[in-house]
Amino acid sequence: MADPKGFMKYPREGPKRRPVELRVLDWKEFYEPMAEDALKAQGARCMDCGVPFCQSHNGCPVVNLIPEWNDLVHRGRWKDALKALHTTNNFPEFTGRLCPAPCESACVLGINEAPVSIRVIEWNIIDKGFDEGWVQPILSPYKTGKTVAVVGSGPSGLACAQQLARAGHRVTVFEKADRIGGLLVYGIPDFKMEKWVVDRRLEQMKAEGVEFRTNVAVGTDLSGEELRRQYDAVCLAMGAEQARELPVPGRELKGIHLAMDYLIQQNKRNMGQIVTDEPITAKGKRVVIIGGGDTGSDCLGTTHRQGCVEVHQFELLPEPPPQRADSTPWPLWPMQLRTSHAHEEGCDRQWSVSTTRFTGHNGHVTKLHGGRVTFENGRFTPLPGDDFEMNVDLVLLAMGFTGPVRNGLLDSLG
Structure with missing residues (x-):
């Protein structure tokens, strides 16, 4: 490694998020650019581990050559870093922006310090590659006829x-x-x-x-x-x-939608396409998102930009601990509380909530009925006397997917 003591010299630094009051006004990416010198310093934090768990089966699923291109970035050899990155990953511009980065949770430095900022280095390698014209078509020298x-x-x-x-x-x-x-x-x-x-x-x-x-x-x-x-x-x-459904009384009421139906409509609008289905929008509405994962977070950020009046997010599972749980020790993917960019923008986030039914007026949902539950030994148990109801105009179901259609x-x- 070019700087074997880099992890002792430089603290972890990641890309800053655009101010909430500005980013909710548009649909642009929420991260601000990161300076090249800062990226080189982050590359120097990679420790030349004897066993780089970041690229093991507990880390990167595509086995990216992370220590190699971290060091190349630190040395300023960006084109070589791009070549190393492309040996394992066709589309680092996608994973760099969207992957939850299990490589960072498996980083050896993360045992005692903040892990290396691997994800931001990855997407800056590929973006620089496109900007410099280094990403070119790779044509096969022969055709198989297949x-x-x-x-x-x-x-x-x-x-x-x-x-x-x-x-x-x-x-x-x-x-x-x-x-x-x-x-x-x-x-x-x-x-x-x-x-x-x-x-x-x-x-x-x-x-x-x-x-x-x-x-x-x-x-x-x-x-x-x-x-x-x-x-x-x-x-x-x-x-x-195939989205996971919520088979409770009142599910058929208008105003209750699968998350993907909602997200697809807004993406079409952003691309200038005409939405022919009945419009789904959070503008001026009281919204409940059922599901606490990434899809729920995507819905949450979308409701803010559409101009919702208020938004709540319900998760059936209990609230994770703020730090890595004992049940998921390093280098496993940690069970811990995560706050997304969308949560920063505002949300009433509730845990251990089970939705039991919906009621409405003139065929449209107006109330969500639910209760608190406990989770023990793999089973959910309702808490007696802890039922509630909430006024709602739009419900988005973001409870995951069960497989292909x-x-x-x-x-x-x-």
């Missing part, structure tokens, strides 16, 4: 397509929506990752020979049998789109 269909244009489908094209195969990506990108485009709000980040990578992939076909729902517009006849191989990368395609492919 054809491959990739169903789904989210991050897994795009990575698969890019690798296959670079291996010399002719690749076609099928997407049921009218724009390529899947969750990256229609699910992730712009304040977490703006769409130009996806678009510039798609331009590279087109130059590498990947063909994109939108508005094609494989299994409906094109059968699985036809796909198998037309292509030598088929890759399924549809993602886990089964529309006949999986069965038809055998």
Whole structure:
């Protein structure tokens, strides 16, 4: 390492978040740029560990060469850092912005000090690579004559397509929506990752020979049998789109929506598309978000920018401890309380809450009824006499996903 004592010299520093009062007025990414000298100093904090847990199975899922490119950034060798980063990761601009960074929770320095700021270094390597013109199409020197269909244009489908094209195969990506990108485009709000980040990578992939076909729902517009006849191989990368439902009385009332239906509409508006479905908006409304994960946080940030009157977020599980729980010791992903950028913008956040029913007026939800629960031995138990009701105009269900939507395609492919 260029500076074996860097972790003793430099405190952890990450990108600053834009002021709340400014960022809620637009849909731009909420982080401010970080100076190059600061990034070099953060790279120097990497300790040249004998066993770098940051890139182990408890750390980075794609096994990024983190110590290597941390050191290269510290030395100012950004182009070499980009080359090292791309050896394991097709799209570091996506993971750098969106990944929860298990690498940092597995960082050896994090045992006694704040971990290395790995995620911000990653996305600055790739952004500098694009800015400097170092990210160019990689064309296969030969063609295999084989054809491959990739169903789904989210991050897994795009990575698969890019690798296959670079291996010399002719690749076609099928997407049921009218724009390529899947969750990256229609699910992730712009304040977490703006769409130009996806678009510039798609331009590279087109130059590498990947063909994109939108508005094609494989299994409906094109059968699985036809796909198998037309292509030598088929890759399924549809993602886990089947949302977990809340089967309680009153669920059918208007004003209760799945989180993805809500987020997709706003992303379409931001892209200048016409929303033909019934509009879902938080403007001027009292909102409850059910679910305390990342999707719930995305909904929360969106409600602020739409102009909600008030917003509450309910989570069924108990509140995690402020520090790493004993049940998840280093280098495991820690069970601990996390406050997202959206929570900074304002939210009544409640834990151990179970929603039992909804009631309404003229077919529209007006009240949420719930109660407190305890969680012991893997079971939820209602607390007697701790029921409540809350006036509400909009309810967003963000309770996770159960798997891919089964529309006949999986069965038809055998």
